[in-house]
Amino acid sequence: MEKKYRIRGCELNEKNITLQETIFHNANGYIGVRGTLEEGCPEGFDTMRGMYINGFYDMAPMKQAEKLCNLVEDKETMVNVADTQTIHVSFDGREFSMFDGTVSDYERVLDMEQGVTERNLTWKTPEGRTVEFSIRRMTSFENRALFTIDYTFRSVDFEGQVEIASFLKGLVKNYCNPDEP
DSSP states (O other): OOOEEEEEOOOOSHHHHHHHHHHTOEEOSSEEEOOOOTTOOOTTOOOOOOEEEEEEEEEEEOOOSSOOTTOOOEEEEEEEOOEEEEEEEEETTEEOOTTSSEEEEEEEEEETTTTEEEEEEEEEOTTSOEEEEEEEEEEOSSSTTOEEEEEEEEESSOOSOEEEEEEEEOOOOOOOOTTOO
């Protein structure tokens, strides 16, 4: 039995992107990384970008009406740690985004046996140039503190300047949606 979960094609809406963040996460019991898009989503998308390390918790008192046996008196919340998964790539100044231009041959794979997730797609810029992307992510079971992104792209008919920027975002917050019950 194949131990892979695969989707092909994707409606680029908030519900699908949020669902994929959950399904295509990487974790090994020590580190957990939500399966967000490295390039990010448009402003206003309610996504839960996050990286977590087991053992980093925020403790808050939880007042109980009565002191009863086994009632929790402290609430533990896993803390979102520094985000190291942001990668921006631009082709002659046009930044890659799944929400700009045309995406085809979209596929996302969760390989449970290898412990990796992949995102493969073909992107055509609004100017009509085509680039193929293959993005592979893994949290290591050997070195439990290791999270990797193998980010590759190949020009189909693009010639020009390519700029790659990888970011570390240290000022992060835990997800909060005041409209959610």
